[in-house]
Amino acid sequence: MTTDKFIDGGKSELLDAALKDIQEEMTPIGIQVMSLSYVGKPE
DSSP, rough: OOOOHHIIIIHHHHHHHHHHHHHHHHHHTTOOOOOOOOOOOOO
């Protein structure tokens, strides 16, 4: 993902993809990740 796409609204797409990846890795070992959030602003 490019910086421009991230700044222009790609944050939710990035978070959704990251959440899915983390859930796939953590669920088999018993860790349930419910959500991710972005805190701060790009500099």
